[in-house]
């Protein structure tokens with residue numbers, strides 16, 4: 001395998017896969033810049049915004065400190081501090097489990113929901129950049145991204161998985177992707193990156 005750094009300009013300029021990785025790194029910077037701009041405007045930290053948006057759209061079973069730490073690749077104390085700050089600002093509430101009073105899920109307060117409506121569009125300028133791309137190219141790009149994300153999940157670099165290729169309901173029928181829960185064939189554009197019905201494959 002070619003082990004030269006993707007940041008070595010001479011190598012990068014002669015190697016398309018290095019250029020793609022450098023491009024993904026720029027896009028990740030753009031994501032950070034947009035998030036920071038929104039955070040500064042509203043007096044929140046970037047992770048606080050990400051937590052609010054995640055909590056808004058995910059079920060309470062996964063809006064706890066342990067899962068959020070995995071989701072955002074941060075330590076549990078870092079997530080706990082961010083949750084504490086959101087709690088003090090009155091943006092989230094804690095729902096304690098009846099089985100174990102020490103564990104709790106985090107939900108949005110009414111003010112938290114309002115804050116989400118002000119923050120959740122921060123990444124839309126990136127979507128705007130895809131305007132004008134034809135459907136076939138868009139589908140090809142999405143398929144490439146899905147495969148890349150799946151490989152990163154497989155290698156353990158991305159710890160959280162909620163996508164079809166890692167789901168126990170995913171099947172391959174006659175060479176086509178299929179969901180055994182929804183009982184439907186999955187076209188390339190139907191593949192989900194974040195599915196509420198996702199269930200992890202249990203290791204043998």
Ligand code: SF4
Nearest residue numbers: 164167170179195197
């Ligand atoms: S349950 Fe969701 S993630 Fe799993 S295969 Fe079906 S659509 Fe994909």
